[in-house]
Amino acid sequence: MLQRLNFYKAKLKSKPEIILSIIFIIIFSLLIIVPFIKMIITTFTYQGYDLRLVRGAKKGAFTLFHYKRVFASELTKSFFITPLLNSLKVGFSVTTIAMLVGSLLAWLFVRTDIPFKRFFQTVIVVPYMIPSWVIAIAWQLFFQNSRIGGQSGVLSTFFNIDVPDWLSFGFIPIVIVLSLHYYAYTFLLMSGALQTIDSELEEAGAIAGLKRWDILRKITFPLVLPALGSSFVLTVTRSMGTFGTPAFLGLPVRFFTIPTQIYAMINSRNMGDGFVLALVLIVIAATAISINSKIIGVRKSFVTMKGKGFRANPMKLGKATPIFVALLVVFILITIVIPIVMLAWSTFMLLPDNYSLSNMTNHFWFGESDALISSGEPGIFRNRGILRATINSLKLGIIASIVNAFLGLLIGYSVVKNRGTRISKIIEAVAFAPYVFPGIAFSAIYLGMFSKSFGPFPALYGTFSLILLIVIVKNLPFSSRSGIAAMLQVDKSLEEAASIQGIPWFKRFWFIILPLCKSGFVSGMLLTFITAMRELSLVILLVAPKTGLLTTLIFSYKTQEQTQHVNGVTLILLLIIIIANVLIRLLAKTKTEQSISLG
Amino acid sequence: MSKISLKGITKKYGKFYAVDHINLEVKVGEFLTLLGPSGCGKTTTLRMIAGLEEPTSGELSSDDRVLYSKEKGVYIPPEQRNLGFMFQSYALWPHMTVTKNITLGLQSKKLAAKEIKARVIDVLEKVQLSGFENRFPSELSGGQQQRVALARMIAAKSDIFLMDEPLSNLDSMLRVDMRSELKHLHNDLKSTTVYVTHDQVEALTLSDRIVVMNEGKIAQIDTPEVIYKKPASLFVAKFVGSPAINLIQGTIERDGNRYYLENADVKIELPDVSKLNMNNKEVIAGVRAEDITVSDSTNTNNSQEFYVYSVLPGGSETILSIRRGKIELLVKLSGFTNIKVNDKLGISIIPEKISLFDTETENLIF
Numbered sequence: 015m016l017q018r019l020n021f022y023k024a025k026l027k028s029k030p031e032i033i034l035s036i037i038f039i040i041i042f043s044l045l046i047i048v049p050f051i052k053m054i055i056t057t058f059t060y061q062g063y064d065l066r067l068v069r070g071a072k073k074g075a076f077t078l079f080h081y082k083r084v085f086a087s088e089l090t091k092s093f094f095i096t097p098l099l100n101s102l103k104v105g106f107s108v109t110t111i112a113m114l115v116g117s118l119l120a121w122l123f124v125r126t127d128i129p130f131k132r133f134f135q136t137v138i139v140v141p142y143m144i145p146s147w148v149i150a151i152a153w154q155l156f157f158q159n160s161r162i163g164g165q166s167g168v169l170s171t172f173f174n175i176d177v178p179d180w181l182s183f184g185f186i187p188i189v190i191v192l193s194l195h196y197y198a199y200t201f202l203l204m205s206g207a208l209q210t211i212d213s214e215l216e217e218a219g220a221i222a223g224l225k226r227w228d229i230l231r232k233i234t235f236p237l238v239l240p241a242l243g244s245s246f247v248l249t250v251t252r253s254m255g256t257f258g259t260p261a262f263l264g265l266p267v268r269f270f271t272i273p274t275q276i277y278a279m280i281n282s283r284n285m286g287d288g289f290v291l292a293l294v295l296i297v298i299a300a301t302a303i304s305i306n307s308k309i310i311g312v313r314k315s316f317v318t319m320k321g322k323g324f325r326a327n328p329m330k331l332g333k334a335t336p337i338f339v340a341l342l343v344v345f346i347l348i349t350i351v352i353p354i355v356m357l358a359w360s361t362f363m364l365l366p367d368n369y370s371l372s373n374m375t376n377h378f379w380f381g382e383s384d385a386l387i388s389s390g391e392p393g394i395f396r397n398r399g400i401l402r403a404t405i406n407s408l409k410l411g412i413i414a415s416i417v418n419a420f421l422g423l424l425i426g427y428s429v430v431k432n433r434g435t436r437i438s439k440i441i442e443a444v445a446f447a448p449y450v451f452p453g454i455a456f457s458a459i460y461l462g463m464f465s466k467s468f469g470p471f472p473a474l475y476g477t478f479s480l481i482l483l484i485v486i487v488k489n490l491p492f493s494s495r496s497g498i499a500a501m502l503q504v505d506k507s508l509e510e511a512a513s514i515q516g517i518p519w520f521k522r523f524w525f526i527i528l529p530l531c532k533s534g535f536v537s538g539m540l541l542t543f544i545t546a547m548r549e550l551s552l553v554i555l556l557v558a559p560k561t562g563l564l565t566t567l568i569f570s571y572k573t574q575e576q577t578q579h580v581n582g583v584t585l586i587l588l589l590i591i592i593i594a595n596v597l598i599r600l601l602a603k604t605k606t607e608q609s610i611s612l613g
Numbered sequence: 614m615s616k617i618s619l620k621g622i623t624k625k626y627g628k629f630y631a632v633d634h635i636n637l638e639v640k641v642g643e644f645l646t647l648l649g650p651s652g653c654g655k656t657t658t659l660r661m662i663a664g665l666e667e668p669t670s671g672e673l674s675s676d677d678r679v680l681y682s683k684e685k686g687v688y689i690p691p692e693q694r695n696l697g698f699m700f701q702s703y704a705l706w707p708h709m710t711v712t713k714n715i716t717l718g719l720q721s722k723k724l725a726a727k728e729i730k731a732r733v734i735d736v737l738e739k740v741q742l743s744g745f746e747n748r749f750p751s752e753l754s755g756g757q758q759q760r761v762a763l764a765r766m767i768a769a770k771s772d773i774f775l776m777d778e779p780l781s782n783l784d785s786m787l788r789v790d791m792r793s794e795l796k797h798l799h800n801d802l803k804s805t806t807v808y809v810t811h812d813q814v815e816a817l818t819l820s821d822r823i824v825v826m827n828e829g830k831i832a833q834i835d836t837p838e839v840i841y842k843k844p845a846s847l848f849v850a851k852f853v854g855s856p857a858i859n860l861i862q863g864t865i866e867r868d869g870n871r872y873y874l875e876n877a878d879v880k881i882e883l884p885d886v887s888k889l890n891m892n893n894k895e896v897i898a899g900v901r902a903e904d905i906t907v908s909d910s911t912n913t914n915n916s917q918e919f920y921v922y923s924v925l926p927g928g929s930e931t932i933l934s935i936r937r938g939k940i941e942l943l944v945k946l947s948g949f950t951n952i953k954v955n956d957k958l959g960i961s962i963i964p965e966k967i968s969l970f971d972t973e974t975e976n977l978i979f
């Protein structure tokens with residue numbers, strides 16, 4: 015007996031991947047599985063909110079009340095059917111447009127001789143790095159009419175055009191704005207896939223006598239199918255689950271999607287119904303992902319794509335070159351330049367819809383508090399709230415990106431080292447689970463869970479730590495993916511060689527594994543930084559006045575209709591993201607595209 | 614005393630026995646080779662000795678120190694087994710210079726800086742890589758990388774070396790060179806070495822003893838000479854030797870005091886197999902190509918006339934493929950020859966060079 019014990023003790027000690035796995039399983043249970051179970055329990059019990067509605071209900075008692083109300087009551091249409099249809103409509107429209115645009119761009123860059131390739135390629139992914147609702151805000155500056163939301167935009171002021179409601183708010187603007195953001199997935203995944211297809215495969219088809227169309231259908235298409243499948247799943251799940259853009263462009267006209275409906279419910283403390291809807295989103299996302307991986311195979315569906323060099327003979331665009339270049343330029347103008355210029359310009363306007371020079375002011379940047387202007391909110395550079403939010407956001411981004419990159423590598427290590435065992439599969443799957451949780455619902459659960467001390471965690475209500483924790487957990491799917499991908503590329507004999515030489519585990523990790531995974535590590539960091547900086551729905555319930563972030567500050571300025579502050583702070587956020595990008599690119603010489611294709 | 618000892622070592626993957634109850638004693642200072650076809654469990658065995666793979670059952674010890682035994686509750690991790698391992702891929706750390714590759718392990722052993730420096734100089738000289746200290750692995754040729762891996766292994770001064778096909782990534786010229794280097798090094802250092810290869814020539818050249826493995830089991834353990842001359846089974850006979858051994862099936866016939874192997878096509882004289890007591894029984898005879906001599910058939914009144922099917926000159930030797938009826942034999946001649954395709958030849962074999970195998974068990978019976 016004692017011998018047995020000693021044996022397993024010795025074994026355990028020399029197998030860090032097992033110890034790591036155990037630690038991960040414990041942490042994941044507490045931070046991912048328990049919240050999920052709590053979410054389910056909440057939907058089956060009476061909550062405080064329900065006591066007013068149901069006579070004699072006891073808080074915490076079992077009930078199907080929420081399911082009945084959401085799925086089968088007179089409220090079903092407004093609670094469930096309409097938001098679901100809206101979400102589906104938005105999701106599929108965005109996916110169609112984004113995949114068309116993304117594939118076209120990928121083809122243009124990989125398979126043709128379009129000039130200024132490097133420049134365009136770098137710029138074209140910028141819209142992905144900035145939050146999608148930045149474009150939404152710019153959209154409003156342009157298309158808003160005076161009927162809704164008070165101020166009127168450029169079109170109606172300048173050109174005296176009566177912008178119809180459907181163009182200023184609701185379905186159409188949401189789809190366009192989201193498409194301009196999410197095409198990046200298809201673009202990155204398809205570029206990767208197209209690059210890895212050896213043109214010889216297609217040439218072999220041509221020599222074998224296949225027609226052009228047949229080559230496309232029988233050779234190229236099957237080879238890019240995994241990339242298309244992944245793009246589809248990523249775009250559908252994300253555009254259906256996103257919060258910011260539908261909130262900015264949909265709420266003013268009461269156009270609800272599931273995430274904004276969840277937000278509305280949870281905001282009015284109706285947790286039970288909110289979580290039922292959250293489960294609906296989770297089921298949709300999980301179904302999409304599992305169908306995709308069934309068809310294509312799990313391994314292929316989310317792999318990092320790395321180009322293996324360019325096809326030798328790109329298609330000549332010839333006379334069509336100027337047309338394509340012009341299209342690209344217009345595309346960049348619309349998605350990047352105009353929105354940013356609009357934002358910047360509007361911050362110098364005293365009255366938000368007066369474009370005359372006499373209306374120009376630098377008050378919103380440098381002015382002191384003036385009770386007559388924006389409820390006395392001081393200029394951006396004098397504003398302690400903004401400074402604090404900037405510091406908080408930076409702190410969040412930096413800490414989360416370092417922690418996530420490390421966690422990602424460690425998860426990758428234990429998954430790859432235990433490959434083939436059940437533990438490995440469980441860890442991989444659970445680390446990916448937060449992907450399908452809608453941010454709002456996830457944070458509502460955390461809010462409840464951490465209001466008291468829980469497991470090894472103290473009460474974190476209203477603290478920065480809680481925000482940090484949830485951001486880290488929510489980013490685990492991406493950091494673990496990139497960690498696993500990085501680990502898979504490190505031959506296991508490299509570590510074995512060290513262990514035989516008597517080098518202890520910590521040193522092996524530090525001197526051998528970490529340096530070999532450096533580029534994966536850095537791109538994982540950058541990815542987390544960007545997502546942490548633009549996180550909105552996940553943190554909006556959790557921030558307290560002292561822990562506000564740039565995004566939540568923008569949101570609250572937005573609800574107070576302080577347009578100039580919204581735009582100014584958004585610019586600061588953009589600037590930080592772009593600087594971080596450039597810095598990391600310079601430091602580590604990794605490509606943003608690589609890291610993003612995982613996200 | 615044995616340096617490494619394996620008792621009933623077994624490795625199962627699911628229901629599949631990759632290594633099946635292996636018993637093996639490696640003597641001090643011995644160069645032992647694990648030889649066998651792909652997938653027979655050589656690498657798995659070696660990795661279990663190193664501790665990189667955990668046996669399913671069995672006991673492993675070195676110098677009477679138990680390294681692994683579930684029953685006795687002993688598990689010594691690879692870090693503490695104090696042995697050297699050379700990977701087929703070399704496993705050089707690509708982000709470290711040659712020097713750093715060699716010293717990283719030494720630093721963990723808490724050696725003095727002076728000692729470490731001396732060892733680096735010494736081992737690099739041994740593998741003839743002085744002057745390459747600051748190169749990265751990617752800046753070295755395959756052979757040089759292989760020698761860095763070798764240097765890294767010997768720098769640790771462990772007295773057991775484990776090598777997994779260290780020469781298989783080299784081109785054939787370099788491989789021959791490195792064989793001689795390895796042999797020289799072994800003479801020099803006298804480290805107990807377990808060497809894995811699927812190349813039988815390599816095994817014959819390098820080893821003190823060879824372990825021939827098949828499907829996770831040991832088929833034969835012996836010196837290269839015995840393995841070559843008296844293979845314990847048909848499997849070993851076929852696997853070792855180039856060109857492949859000639860196998861002839863027939864019945865044992867007695868003719869006076871002499872014994873013959875007979876079938877429809879040939880009648881070959883056998884050594885005295887009276888004690889086998891297998892008259893009129895089916896057996897398989899094995900003859901090495903170099904043990905057959907051919908003669909111009911017109912000179913002998915040999916009724917067993919073969920015709921030449923093909924001639925394969927190889928410089929120092931020529932292989933003849935000759936046929937008679939359903940029998941095909943390979944014959945090795947030294948140098949070049951005038952013999953041409955379709956020439957008629959007679960053969961003779963010294964009876965004592967013939968091995969006999971049981972048709973059912975396929976084991977050596979004589």
Ligand SMILES: Nc1ncnc2c1ncn2[C@@H]1O[C@H](COP(=O)(O)OP(=O)(O)OP(=O)(O)O)[C@@H](O)[C@H]1O
Pocket residue numbers: 626631649650651652653654655656657658811
């Ligand atoms: N992790 C594993 N899971 C399942 N089967 C395995 C695993 N590792 C090895 N095997 C199987 O065990 C058997 C022995 O493998 P091993 O690597 O020891 O062969 P080998 O003799 O070294 O062959 P080679 O000459 O090709 O290197 C093989 O049939 C192999 O398929």
Ligand SMILES: [Mg+2]
Pocket residue numbers: 655656657777
């Ligand atoms: Mg092997």
